[in-house]
């Protein structure tokens with residue numbers, strides 16, 4: 001369990017985050033939505049202390065972690081990060097890039113020589129399988145498409161065996177079809193490994209489709225924290241104040257309707273199969 005309590009961040013006299021508190025359960029897939037400048041990246045960067053919060057606590061399994069060296073090591077061990085631009089080492093193989101996720105557990109000598117124990121290679125290969133990239137393990141990272149590189153980025157984060165994954169706009173540079181593939185792999189692989197995810201997204205459609213919980217951030221404050229089904233037009237207006245784009249509001253509406261239709265179809269199918277089973281039982 002990751003808990004964020006009363007997190008605040010000021011850059012000079014500009015307060016980018018105000019008193020943000022969130023608890024995220026193991027395996028939960030949470031999407032942060034918010035307009036540009038709302039503080040989404042600042043939130044993620046404060047959580048893994050890439051930047052120092054002005055106030056607040058980060059607790060991993062009930063233990064508050066400060067910025068001393070020991071706590072930072074614990075935090076980095078438990079919290080993996082996925083970036084928008086993949087940040088792979090281009091000239092290295094896919095497998096070596098994923099093995100970078102194992103370096104925290106490796107002695108400095110072995111790590112500088114890039115000598116990885118067989119057990120780590122097995123973990124890395126398993127992580128590549130989770131994102132369906134094991135067949136490209138020996139390829140150079142720069143020979144992959146953007147979507148494939150992001151799947152390798154996910155495998156590298158998985159290889160760290162974290163409790164928590166932070167993804168800062170992981171599909172911002174990808175086309176819609178590839179974005180959905182990447183988000184599917186991210187969600188599926190984290191579910192398999194019971195890793196909690198906090199994922200910043202700009203696309204409301206994807207948030208409503210993939211999130212189990214949506215956190216709406218506006219001007220550094222949490223203005224919504226709840227189920228995607230509760231993201232109404234009013235909630236979207238509170239996250240994106242001043243927004244009056246009917247397309248955006250329609251997207252939320254369309255998705256809610258699609259969800260309702262899918263749920264109704266599922267109930268109808270279940271009812272049919274119950275009826276068939278009971279007829280077969282009687283025959």
Ligand SMILES: Nc1ncnc2c1ncn2[C@@H]1O[C@H](COP(=O)(O)OP(=O)(O)OP(=O)(O)O)[C@@H](O)[C@H]1O
Pocket residue numbers: 011014016034035036037038039040041042043
């Ligand atoms: N290093 C910094 N120094 C000063 N101000 C900053 C710094 N980083 C961010 N800010 C400001 O803090 C606010 C929040 O920025 P942040 O990057 O967290 O927003 P965001 O929601 O991630 O935006 P985007 O979706 O455009 O990436 C913005 O007003 C931004 O200008």
